[in-house]
Amino acid sequence: MSDYKRKKSSPAYGYVTLIGSKPIMVQSGESITFNQNGLLNNIQFSPPSDTLIIRKSGDYRIEYVLLIDGPASSSTYGLILNDSLVQGRLTNEGSL
Structure with missing residues (x-):
């Protein structure tokens, strides 16, 4: 069996949001700090943060x-x- 067939798939998925009632102004190149998240799988995120880390390399949509x-x-x-x-x-x- 080839190495490709032996490796298990480990998808990464999830979502993060910025919820609030006040308008925000974001300048070009500025990061957005998300304040909530839902289910995360193979994604590291600790709100509030502007960084998500996908734990496994691969092709993602x-x-x-x-x-x-x-x-x-x-x-x-x-x-x-x-x-x-x-x-x-x-x-x-x-x-x-």
């Missing part, structure tokens, strides 16, 4: 949701991975 509310809501956002903007049509967006 990263999904995110930005909820905007209020009459004067406007934002631009991007997904940063290893200090670089992830390029692609859904990774850097704006909403006015």
